[in-house]
Amino acid sequence: MKIKRKSIMMVFVVLFAIAPFTLNPSNASIFMAASPSNPYGGAAIDPLPASATIFSVTNGKKTVNYSKNSLLAIKSTIITIQEPFVKKKQSFTVIPLDYFLARSAITSSMTIDTIALNDYIYTNKAGNFSQAKAYLAFKRFGKDIPYNEGGPIRIVFDTSSSWFKYLDAWNWSLRTIKVKKTA
Secondary structure, three states, X not given: OOOOHHHHHHOEOHHHHHHHHOOOHHHOOOEOOOEOOEOOOOOOOXXXXXXXXXXXXXXXXXXXXXXXXXXXXXXXXXXXXXXOOOOEEEEEEEEEXXXXXXXXXXXXXXXXXXXXXOOOEEEEEHHHHHHOOEEEEEEEOOEEOOHHHOOOOEEEEOOOOOOOOOHHHOOEOEEEXXXXXXX
């Protein structure tokens, strides 16, 4: 089921969304509605420790968890784009999404759900993400991306991508990617 991004931007509940990652509830706050200055909505919250799981990829019974530390150990690159939500030029440290799909044996014919902390879900074939040159971004301007600004993990697309203007696929505050079960 595809949920429209506009409706998701209005309500973004962090306490509920981050509970699976064992965030101390005393550090969490409830995200507020988006505003012109911050299209992601929300109040600032403390990031998780560098060794804590911030993102996972699941294919059947196999789940691969990633922490900030494990992402830093993977070869990355920097892309600079006109970010479509804030409408500003921004530089992101990225890893091709294909890296994570391959590591979890996700083939191009498999349908995947990309699921955000606020339970926004975007569903499509893994091969379509590959053709669109999707990236997983974990830093902006060399710094961690705050939760209330679409972090700590985001799916982004380079300006040359066929999905650069297809905003449904730009899943921010990404929690997990998993192979969609078929009935």
